[in-house]
Amino acid sequence: MCESNDRLLHLLDDTLSAEDKALVEDHLAQCHHCRSRLDQIEAAHQFLRAELPAVVNAIRPPEYLAMRIRHRLSHSNQPSWWQKPQNRTWAAAAAIAVLLSGSLLYVGPPRQSQPSPPAPASLSATNPENQTGRTQPTRIIVVVPGIAPQIRNLQRRDSQPMDDDALPRDFMSDLAPAGTPRTVQSMPRVHRPVLVVQPVNHQEM
Amino acid sequence: MPGSDFGWIIDAHHEKIYRAACMLLMNRHEAEDLTQDVFLAAMKSYSRFRGDSSLYTWLYKIMLNLFRKKKARRRLLQWNVSQRSDAEDFQVLFTDDGDTPEETVEKGERARKVSLALKSLSAKHREVVLLRFYEDKSYHEIADILGCSEGTVKSRLHHALRQTGGRLQDLKPARRPAP
Numbered sequence: 223m224c225e226s227n228d229r230l231l232h233l234l235d236d237t238l239s240a241e242d243k244a245l246v247e248d249h250l251a252q253c254h255h256c257r258s259r260l261d262q263i264e265a266a267h268q269f270l271r272a273e274l275p276a277v278v279n280a281i282r283p284p285e286y287l288a289m290r291i292r293h294r295l296s297h298s299n300q301p302s303w304w305q306k307p308q309n310r311t312w313a314a315a316a317a318i319a320v321l322l323s324g325s326l327l328y329v330g331p332p333r334q335s336q337p338s339p340p341a342p343a344s345l346s347a348t349n350p351e352n353q354t355g356r357t358q359p360t361r362i363i364v365v366v367p368g369i370a371p372q373i374r375n376l377q378r379r380d381s382q383p384m385d386d387d388a389l390p391r392d393f394m395s396d397l398a399p400a401g402t403p404r405t406v407q408s409m410p411r412v413h414r415p416v417l418v419v420q421p422v423n424h425q426e427m
Numbered sequence: 428m429p430g431s432d433f434g435w436i437i438d439a440h441h442e443k444i445y446r447a448a449c450m451l452l453m454n455r456h457e458a459e460d461l462t463q464d465v466f467l468a469a470m471k472s473y474s475r476f477r478g479d480s481s482l483y484t485w486l487y488k489i490m491l492n493l494f495r496k497k498k499a500r501r502r503l504l505q506w507n508v509s510q511r512s513d514a515e516d517f518q519v520l521f522t523d524d525g526d527t528p529e530e531t532v533e534k535g536e537r538a539r540k541v542s543l544a545l546k547s548l549s550a551k552h553r554e555v556v557l558l559r560f561y562e563d564k565s566y567h568e569i570a571d572i573l574g575c576s577e578g579t580v581k582s583r584l585h586h587a588l589r590q591t592g593g594r595l596q597d598l599k600p601a602r603r604p605a606p
Contacts, residue, residue: 227582227585228578228581230585231581231584262589262592262593263585263588263589264592265592265596266544266587266588266589266590266591266592266595267588269540269544269591269595270560270588271560273537273541274541274556274557274560275560275561275563277537277538277541278446278447278449278450278557278561280534280537280538281445281446281449283441283442283446283459283462284455284459287441287445287462287463288437288438288441290459290463291441291466292434292437294466295466295470298471
C-alpha cells in the first residue's frame with residue numbers, strides 16, 4: 223500500500239517517529255511510484271525551506287511606511303461631522319422635530335359625511351379655501367448645519383424638487399445678509415437646526 | 428484604543444506584515460496599501476483582540492482577510508501574479524542601495540527563482556507556502572490562521588510542492604550580464 227501525502231510531508235519535515243520513518247523508508251526503497259512522488263516534492267521542499275526566508279527577509283520596507291501608517295491612523299481618529307456629539311444632538315433634535323410636526327400637521331382627506339373642524343383663524347384669514355373645510359397646505363423647511371435645506375410640502379405625496387423661486391422670501395431675508403442672491407447654494411451657514419413651517423400658496427404648488 | 432498607544436505595534440510589526448504582503452501581492456505599491464489597511468483595521472478592532480494568539484498572528488489574519496476581500500472585489504478568482512506585476516517591480520523589492528553589483532545580481536537571481544516558483548501557484552496555495560516556509564508555522568497553526576482543517580492545509584501544501592517542483596525543473600540560471 224502506497225504512502226499517503228500526509229506521511230510523505232511528515233517525512234520531509236522530519237516529524238515522523240523513528241519506527242514510522244523506518245517503515246516509510248522501507249516502502250520507498252521498494253516502490254518506484256512513491257519514490258518518484260517524494261522526489262517531486264522534495265526538491266521544492268528543500269528549495270523553499272532554504273530560499274524563501276532569505277528572499278523575503280531581504281525585502282526592505284520604505285522608510286516612510288511607518289510614518290504613513292501613523293498619519294493615516296491619526297486621521298482616522300478624528301470624528302466626522304456626524305460623529306461629533308454636539309452635532310448628533312442637533313441632528314437628532316431636528317429629526318424629532320420633523321417627525322413631530324409632520325404627525326401633528328398631517329390631516330387626512332376630507333370626509334364627506336362629517337363636517338371638517340374649523341381651520342385656525344390665522345390661516346382662515348389668509349386663505350379663502352379654508353372656508354370650504356380643507357386645511358391650508360403647509361410647507362416645512364428644515365435647515366441643519368452642514369446639510370442642504372430640506373423642503374417638504376404636506377398633503378402632497380410626491381416630494382418636490384427645490385427651486386429658487388419656491389423659497390419663502392421672508393425666510394431667506396431673515397437668514398441671508400442684504401444683497402445675497404436667494405438660492406440654496408448661497409444660503410448662509412447656520413449654527414443650529416432651524417425649523418420653519420409656512421403656508422403654501424396655490425401658485426407655488 | 429488611542430492611536431498614540433498603537434505606535435509600538437506599528438513599529439514592532441509593520442516590516443513583517445509588509446514583507447508578507449509583498450509576497451502575497453508581488454507588488455510593492457499594493458503591499459504598502461495593504462499594510463496600512465491592516466493596521467487601520469487592527470486599531471478599529473483592537474478591543475476584540477482576546478490574546479488567544481500572538482499579536483502578529485492576529486495581524487496576519489487581518490491581512491489575509493483584507494487580501495481575500497481585495498481579490499474578491501477585483502473578481503480575480505484565478506488570481507495570477509503575472510497579471511498583476513512584472514518581474515522588474517518584484518525585483519526592486521530586493522535591491523538595496525548599499526549592495527555591491529555582485530550582491531545585487533545574486534539577490535536578483537534568488538528573487539527570480541522564488542518569484543517564478545510562487546507565481547505559478549494560486550493565492551490559496553501561496554498562503555500555505557508562506558505560512559509554512561517563511562512564518563515557520565505548524566500545520567495546526569496554519570489551519571487556525573486560514574480557518575480550515577489540517578488535512579486541507581497538508582493537501583494544499585502537497586499540491587503546491589508538486590507544482591513548484593515541476594516549475595523548478597524548468598528553471599535555469601539566469602544569464603549573467605557581461606562584466
